[in-house]
Amino acid sequence: MRSVRLNFSKTGRAIYISHLDVNRMMTRAVRRAQLPMWYTEGFNPHPYIAFALPLSLGQSSDCEYMDIRIEGDMTNEEIMQRLNETLPEGLKILSVGAPVHDAKNIEKAQYFVKIVFANPEEASLFRDKAEELLQGEELMAEKPGKKGHRKIMKQVNLIDMIFDAKITCTDSFVNLQCVLAAGNTHNLNPTLLVETIENCVSLKHSQLHIVRKKIITKNNENFC
Amino acid sequence: MLSEKIQKILLEVQKPGRYVGGELNSVIKNKDDVAVRYAFCFPDTYEIGMSHLGMKILYSVVNNRDDAWCERVFAPDNDMEEKMRENNIPLWALESGDSIKDFDLIGFTLQYELSFSNVLNMLDLAGVPLYSKDRPDLAPIVVAGGPCACNAEPMADFIDVFMLGDGEETTELLISLVKKHKELGSSKLDFLRDVATRKGFYVPAFYDVEYNEDGTISSVTAKETAPEKAEKAIVSDMDKAVYPEKFIVPSIEVVHDRVTAEIFRGCIRGCRFCQAGFLYRPIREKSPEVVEEQCKKLCETSGYDEISLCSLSTSDYTGLQPLLNSMLDWTTKEKINIALPSLRVDNFSDELMEKLAVVRRSSLTFAPEAGTQRLRDAINKNVTEADVMSTVDKAFAGGWTAVKLYFMIGLPTETLDDVAGIAQLGQKVVDEFYRLPDRPKGKGVQVSISASSFVPKPFTPFQWEPQDTQEMLAEKQEHLMASVTTKKIKISTHTTQTSFMEGVLARGDRRLAKVIELAWKKGCKFDSWDDQFRYDKWMEAFEEAGLDPKFYANRRRDFDEILPWDHLDYGISKKFLINENKKAHESITTPHCRIQCAGCGSNKLNGGKCDALSKA
Numbered sequence: 001m002r003s004v005r006l007n008f009s010k011t012g013r014a015i016y017i018s019h020l021d022v023n024r025m026m027t028r029a030v031r032r033a034q035l036p037m038w039y040t041e042g043f044n045p046h047p048y049i050a051f052a053l054p055l056s057l058g059q060s061s062d063c064e065y066m067d068i069r070i071e072g073d074m075t076n077e078e079i080m081q082r083l084n085e086t087l088p089e090g091l092k093i094l095s096v097g098a099p100v101h102d103a104k105n106i107e108k109a110q111y112f113v114k115i116v117f118a119n120p121e122e123a124s125l126f127r128d129k130a131e132e133l134l135q136g137e138e139l140m141a142e143k144p145g146k147k148g149h150r151k152i153m154k155q156v157n158l159i160d161m162i163f164d165a166k167i168t169c170t171d172s173f174v175n176l177q178c179v180l181a182a183g184n185t186h187n188l189n190p191t192l193l194v195e196t197i198e199n200c201v202s203l204k205h206s207q208l209h210i211v212r213k214k215i216i217t218k219n220n221e222n223f224c
Numbered sequence: 225m226l227s228e229k230i231q232k233i234l235l236e237v238q239k240p241g242r243y244v245g246g247e248l249n250s251v252i253k254n255k256d257d258v259a260v261r262y263a264f265c266f267p268d269t270y271e272i273g274m275s276h277l278g279m280k281i282l283y284s285v286v287n288n289r290d291d292a293w294c295e296r297v298f299a300p301d302n303d304m305e306e307k308m309r310e311n312n313i314p315l316w317a318l319e320s321g322d323s324i325k326d327f328d329l330i331g332f333t334l335q336y337e338l339s340f341s342n343v344l345n346m347l348d349l350a351g352v353p354l355y356s357k358d359r360p361d362l363a364p365i366v367v368a369g370g371p372c373a374c375n376a377e378p379m380a381d382f383i384d385v386f387m388l389g390d391g392e393e394t395t396e397l398l399i400s401l402v403k404k405h406k407e408l409g410s411s412k413l414d415f416l417r418d419v420a421t422r423k424g425f426y427v428p429a430f431y432d433v434e435y436n437e438d439g440t441i442s443s444v445t446a447k448e449t450a451p452e453k454a455e456k457a458i459v460s461d462m463d464k465a466v467y468p469e470k471f472i473v474p475s476i477e478v479v480h481d482r483v484t485a486e487i488f489r490g491c492i493r494g495c496r497f498c499q500a501g502f503l504y505r506p507i508r509e510k511s512p513e514v515v516e517e518q519c520k521k522l523c524e525t526s527g528y529d530e531i532s533l534c535s536l537s538t539s540d541y542t543g544l545q546p547l548l549n550s551m552l553d554w555t556t557k558e559k560i561n562i563a564l565p566s567l568r569v570d571n572f573s574d575e576l577m578e579k580l581a582v583v584r585r586s587s588l589t590f591a592p593e594a595g596t597q598r599l600r601d602a603i604n605k606n607v608t609e610a611d612v613m614s615t616v617d618k619a620f621a622g623g624w625t626a627v628k629l630y631f632m633i634g635l636p637t638e639t640l641d642d643v644a645g646i647a648q649l650g651q652k653v654v655d656e657f658y659r660l661p662d663r664p665k666g667k668g669v670q671v672s673i674s675a676s677s678f679v680p681k682p683f684t685p686f687q688w689e690p691q692d693t694q695e696m697l698a699e700k701q702e703h704l705m706a707s708v709t710t711k712k713i714k715i716s717t718h719t720t721q722t723s724f725m726e727g728v729l730a731r732g733d734r735r736l737a738k739v740i741e742l743a744w745k746k747g748c749k750f751d752s753w754d755d756q757f758r759y760d761k762w763m764e765a766f767e768e769a770g771l772d773p774k775f776y777a778n779r780r781r782d783f784d785e786i787l788p789w790d791h792l793d794y795g796i797s798k799k800f801l802i803n804e805n806k807k808a809h810e811s812i813t814t815p816h817c818r819i820q821c822a823g824c825g826s827n828k829l830n831g832g833k834c835d836a837l838s839k840a
Contacts, residue, residue, distance in 0.1 A: 013246035014246070016241045016243075016244045017241045018239075021475055021476045021477060025475060028526065028527030031529065031558075032524065032525070057240070086248070088246060090246060206232070208235075
């Protein structure tokens with residue numbers, strides 16, 4: 001039995017499939033591909049599949065990671081080829097290799113965000129406000145959190161979770177390239193960042209396209 | 225591909241995966257390469273519609289042809305409907321993202337009466353006029369099939385053509401006829417005249433219905449090219465019937481997410497309450513070799529790890545043992561679970577149970593249907609208390625600690641004693657568990673009793689019977705609850721209001737079209753969802769239409785009354801149904817079809833052949 005890490009992309013119609021559903025789709029895909037999967041033991045045997053960092057519904061990504069355990073000696077190339085032959089539209093395996101990093105060491109993720117406004121004025125208003133806010137010390141927002149077992153809304157300072165952000169603006173579009181906290185302890189969804197800035201200037205985008213480009217570890221290495 | 229407009233609203237609704245298509249094995253064609261575009265509509269949400277086997281079969285039938293393209297359409301949930309109306313986005317088909325009003329054919333499957341309002345809502349969302357008479361052109365033709373087409377009358381004014389019986393061959397023919405008449409440049413009337421002469425099709429506009437003063441029907445007259453009686457179509461040989469080699473694998477979770485293999489059509493049992501048991505006659509079995517081959521193929525192309533062997537009464541399949549023996553060789557190795565829904569208590573064997581528990585243990589459900597022997601005899605369930613006990617014995621000894629039992633209340637001739645009998649039978653099952661020396665240790669027993677309300681349906685021996693009023697049903701439900709004295713029995717019942725509406729629509733006539741339209745205008749849709757059903761709105765609609773719903777639900781019909789579905793021929797003779805009804809009132813049972821042919825008449829549809837006789 002060996003562990004294999006697969007890097008895949010999620011684009012097109014597949015971005016509307018939730019993380020849990022991607023999990024189920026992959027379980028079926030490995031069966032169709034007839035990979036020699038290692039099965040968990042017990043009353044309900046199932047193939048071992050684990051994901052590095054869930055992606056929000058509606059976002060695209062080039063950096064999704066899934067670990068599987070296989071028995072036998074199928075090559076990485078064959079695993080990749082077999083899966084790509086059977087995956088539905090929008091999911092594609094980009095590379096296959098032995099896991100290098102532990103998912104516990106994920107610290108941040110890079111996103112390319114394209115925000116579409118109704119007109120160029122709104123776009124530049126957003127850019128100006130965003131630049132001002134991101135220079136500051138504090139940008140508070142509400143996030144769902146937990147106190148013990150109770151679900152509560154907590155106030156968090158988004159600035160603490162932004163590692164880098166570059167904003168440009170053309171016509172009615174704003175492009176935001178940013179590195180935000182990601183992982184189990186701190187996680188900032190780019191949608192929350194965009195909407196928090198929008199609320200400060202009473203704007204509402206007409207479309208929001210988010211692509212996750214990289215997952216980065218505590219040592220500033222690309223997760224792989 | 226999905227338009228910009230659609231993409232914009234997708235992230236503003238719950239579960240957008242329901243609206244985007246692109247699932248594995250969905251079929252994409254070039255619309256310029258096909259002659260006929262068919263929108264197959266399931267009038268409920270994606271999760272429910274994608275569980276439906278009939279759609280998968282007919283999707284293959286159409287898409288196997290090069291000249292036609294079948295796409296799927298489901299009822300959008302309320303949040304999506306709101307966004308669609310707000311942004312003027314008409315209902316689209318999942319594969320192409322194109323609006324369905326430009327399709328040649330729009331087909332609905334009518335699986336339950338309470339989905340009728342959704343059909344209207346979907347036509348409206350598509351921008352298609354509701355009434356057949358308001359659609360003068362050859363396209364789109366609106367067709368409907370499924371079990372509720374057997375009494376299509378409440379929907380008759382909305383639908384151009386109904387398809388009666390098995391859809392495999394009629395769908396094939398329908399596509400060819402549409403293609404032909406498109407090429408000929410025919411009018412809609414020309415097309416309907418042609419279709420009406422074909423077996424398995426029913427053109428409601430070609431029948432005039434007259435009423436007596438008391439609201440009953442005085443005459444139904446066929447006109448144009450229509451036959452006096454429209455006969456249902458059947459697939460004669462199940463081994464040769466089209467069956468998909470690939471199932472669309474939904475990207476999001478749906479209700480039944482697994483390989484479904486149909487092992488036979490029809491039922492030998494003749495339970496008098498069961499509409500399906502009569503509608504799908506005569507018995508036609510698929511051979512075990514074909515079933516197994518189809519299952520293998522479907523598992524390979526889908527990646528599913530569960531197979532459901534599906535029929536109206538799976539343990540009555542003559543090839544079940546050899547099929548299971550052969551299949552378990554590979555399913556066990558590949559960790560594939562086999563589920564057997566619809567098992568009977570009188571032929572549930574030890575071997576069968578062992579095979580069920582090989583990979584994963586699924587739940588066990590049995591349906592005694594009634595609480596006392598007298599009532600079980602009246603409905604011809606042909607199951608004894610001893611059968612129930614010996615089955616639960618085996619189940620408990622085999623390690624099960626939870627069983628589900630299905631019953632109905634409101635059956636003809638039922639008394640409060642029969643209702644109390646349900647609780648008593650449940651109690652006996654509980655007692656049986658604790659009496660067994662080899663019961664599973666360290667666990668209590670859980671008996672879940674589901675008591676639904678009986679709704680009399682067309683083409684059954686009970687089609688003349690009054691449905692219990694809501695007050696009677698409520699009283700019986702209370703009596704059942706009061707008769708249970710242990711927490712080990714859990715009871716669930718249905719709301720009486722939905723059962724009442726189901727009863728009205730099931731045996732309704734053409735005048736109900738007005739009521740359905742009014743109710744829809746008042747906002748009725750998703751009526752089969754308890755949280756969305758608006759009884760008050762439906763009652764207002766009846767009031768405004770000047771019709772009494774109790775006339776349809778709670779009235780006893782005479783045997784010589786003309787019933788709204790009498791001009792449809794499902795192969796079952798009326799004489800047989802009358803005889804069965806009389807026997808019910810005397811609690812006399814009819815042996816199942818393998819012991820003795822009961823003479824229902826349906827074998828005439830298959831050239832005198834019936835597998836209940838040839839495979840006895």
